[in-house]
Amino acid sequence: MINEKVSLKRNLAQLALPIFVETLLVTLMGGVDTFMLSQYSDNAVGAVGLVNQLVVFAFLVFQIINVGTSVLCSQYIGAGQRGRMVQVTGVAMVLNLVLGTAMSAFLYLAAPWLLSIMGLRPELMQYGLPYMEIVGAFVFFQALHMTISASLRADNKAFYPMIVVLIANVVNIIGNYGLIFGNFGLPALGVQGAAIATAFSRGTIMLMMFIILFTRHIHFKTFIRSFIPKKRGGDGVNLLLEVKNLLKIGLPSAGENMSYNAQQVVLAYFINQIGNNELTTYTYINNIVMFVYIFCICMAQAGAISIGHIVGEHKPKAAYILGKFVMKVSLYVTFGLSLASALAGKPIFGLLSDNTEIISLGCTILFVNIGREFGRTINIYATNVLRATGDVNFPFYVGVIVQWTAGVLCGWLFSLVFNWGLVGMWLAFILDENIRGIIFIWRWKSMKWAKKAFV
Numbered sequence: 001m002i003n004e005k006v007s008l009k010r011n012l013a014q015l016a017l018p019i020f021v022e023t024l025l026v027t028l029m030g031g032v033d034t035f036m037l038s039q040y041s042d043n044a045v046g047a048v049g050l051v052n053q054l055v056v057f058a059f060l061v062f063q064i065i066n067v068g069t070s071v072l073c074s075q076y077i078g079a080g081q082r083g084r085m086v087q088v089t090g091v092a093m094v095l096n097l098v099l100g101t102a103m104s105a106f107l108y109l110a111a112p113w114l115l116s117i118m119g120l121r122p123e124l125m126q127y128g129l130p131y132m133e134i135v136g137a138f139v140f141f142q143a144l145h146m147t148i149s150a151s152l153r154a155d156n157k158a159f160y161p162m163i164v165v166l167i168a169n170v171v172n173i174i175g176n177y178g179l180i181f182g183n184f185g186l187p188a189l190g191v192q193g194a195a196i197a198t199a200f201s202r203g204t205i206m207l208m209m210f211i212i213l214f215t216r217h218i219h220f221k222t223f224i225r226s227f228i229p230k231k232r233g234g235d236g237v238n239l240l241l242e243v244k245n246l247l248k249i250g251l252p253s254a255g256e257n258m259s260y261n262a263q264q265v266v267l268a269y270f271i272n273q274i275g276n277n278e279l280t281t282y283t284y285i286n287n288i289v290m291f292v293y294i295f296c297i298c299m300a301q302a303g304a305i306s307i308g309h310i311v312g313e314h315k316p317k318a319a320y321i322l323g324k325f326v327m328k329v330s331l332y333v334t335f336g337l338s339l340a341s342a343l344a345g346k347p348i349f350g351l352l353s354d355n356t357e358i359i360s361l362g363c364t365i366l367f368v369n370i371g372r373e374f375g376r377t378i379n380i381y382a383t384n385v386l387r388a389t390g391d392v393n394f395p396f397y398v399g400v401i402v403q404w405t406a407g408v409l410c411g412w413l414f415s416l417v418f419n420w421g422l423v424g425m426w427l428a429f430i431l432d433e434n435i436r437g438i439i440f441i442w443r444w445k446s447m448k449w450a451k452k453a454f455v
Contacts, residue, residue: 009325011156012299012306018158020298022149025165027290029172029201033194034287036176038352042280044191045352047120047128049283053268054114055135057261058103062143064254065092065099066150068246071253071387073154074305078312084242086218089151091242096147100140107136118265119272127191134195141202148209152217154305160216164208172201252396253387259396263403263432267411271425274415278422281361284352289369292337293376296330300381304388311389316450319389323444327381331374338373342366361422368426375433382440390452391443398439407432 037044069092076085107114111132120128149161178186179193189196214220271282303326310319341348345363353359383395410431414424443449 009322012302012322012326015153015156015158015305016298016302018162019153019302020295022158022162022165023294023298023301024291025162025169027294029165029169029198031287031290032169032173032176033198034283035352036180037191037194038284040180040190041127042353042355042358043124043276044127045283046276046280047124048131048191048194049286050118050120050124050268050272050279051115051128051132051135053261053265054118054132055107055139057258057265058107058136058139059142059146060254060257060261061099061103062096062146063257064250065096065246066146066250067253067387068092068248068250069147070150070154070305071249071308071390071392072242072245073151074308074388075312075390077155078309085151085155086222087239088242088246089147089213089218090223091239092147092151092246093144095243095246096143097140100143103143104137104140107139108133111136118269121272121276124276130192131195134192135198138199138202141199141206145202145206145209148213148217152212153301154308155217156305157217158302160212161209164205164212167208168201168205171204172197175200249387249390249392252392253383256383256396256399259400259403263407266408267425267428270412270415271422274421277355277357277361280353280355281358281365281422282425284349284358284362285365285369288341288348288366289338289373292341292369292373293334293380295333295337296377296380299326299330299333300384302326303381304384307385308388316389316447319385319450320444320447323381323385326385327378327441327444330377330381334373334377335370338370342370365422365426368423368430371430372426372433375430375435375437378437378440379433382437382444386440386443386449389449391449392452394443394449395440398436402436402439403432406435 033048034045037048069088072088073085076082076088111129115125115128115132152158152160174184175197176194178184179189179197180191181193182188187193214223268279268282272279303322307319307322310316310322342363345366346359349359349362383399386392386395407428411425411428414420414428415422418424420427
């Protein structure tokens with residue numbers, strides 16, 4: 001038993017390290033955009049932050065398929081069923097290509113309407129509209145990248161997505177530096193330049209992931225054969241079953257994520273009603289705290305893959321032990337990082353803005369945010385590992401109910417009705433995250449997830 005625990009923790013570490021680096025680099029990509037635009041205009045930062053709330057929500061549509069891809073591939077690999085893993089990957093790519101193309105067209109064509117609904121003021125619209133049209137038109141790049149990355153990670157090949165995102169970060173930084181400010185002989189396009197650099201870097205990621213998929217993960221002929229139905233038996237007859245399983249996992253899983261991000265969009269709308277400085281501070285805070293809970297995200301994703309393998313091997317007790325370990329480590333590290341970010345708030349905001357109101361408010365929020373990170377850490381861990389076991393409906397029900405009562409209702413009351421402003425909004429965040437966290441801890445301890453596996 002001791003040797004098994006050591007082996008589980010070793011496998012978790014081997015997965016977590018490249019996922020951590022990849023997630024850090026993805027977060028850094030958004031952080032670089034924010035930092036460079038902060039040298040251009042505070043209003044540009046606020047507008048782009050609001051647009052990214054909508055773009056991230058679009059990415060969650062792709063998660064309908066990607067969450068199912070990760071869970072099914074992990075369990076099939078654990079059960080030694082690699083043929084079905086190939087099928088799941090192929091089906092997921094086709095579905096997300098269709099979804100991605102449709103979402104790209106919608107975001108480009110509906111950009112003025114969507115930003116008007118969000119109440120973006122005219123002085124910010126000049127920045128938000130061109131950014132959304134360019135970035136939104138190419139979100140299908142992200143759809144395919146996310147699908148391939150989910151399959152590679154499930155097969156313990158998280159190193160490849162990490163390298164690809166590293167290269168894309170370099171491309172994004174060079175593109176931003178050239179196109180925002182007009183360096184390297186390029187035109188100074190401001191926000192449009194940041195959007196072009198972001199879209200191009202995501203296209204670079206997608207192309208490189210395709211190359212890795214067919215040279216390091218799945219043989220192209222095997223991939224094509226997985227789509228050919230056989231007259232009697234064979235892998236091909238499972239295509240419709242895999243589509244059903246993907247949707248069975250993906251719809252409630254993505255539904256919880258969509259509910260959370262729809263909540264964030266609504267709350268961003270409320271914050272926008274408070275004022276431009278509050279909206280800009282909110283955008284800066286979101287970019288700062290992403291580096292706080294990044295470790296929790298990578299531990300949760302690595303833990304989910306490892307737990308998926310274990311569930312495929314029919315070892316629920318080992319899955320339970322590993323899950324508790326993931327949660328404890330994530331809580332300790334996230335608390336330390338959130339405290340450090342609060343203590344370093346003034347110098348951090350000093351690099352981002354010279355607006356004294358934004359700096360003062362941001363430093364206050366970073367200390368209040370410590371209370372939020374306890375609950376958020378548990379929620380990120382719990383939703384990932386519960387899905388990995390096949391327990392996909394419970395996080396959805398809890399998420400929808402608590403997010404829209406404790407989160408949205410209290411956010412509106414505290415910030416706009418009681419006039420507590422951005423601090424009141426953060427108190428609603430704390431309430432929402434910690435209530436859900438307590439419920440999810442109970443669920444994991446109950447072991448009711450142990451009979452939900454798909455294999």
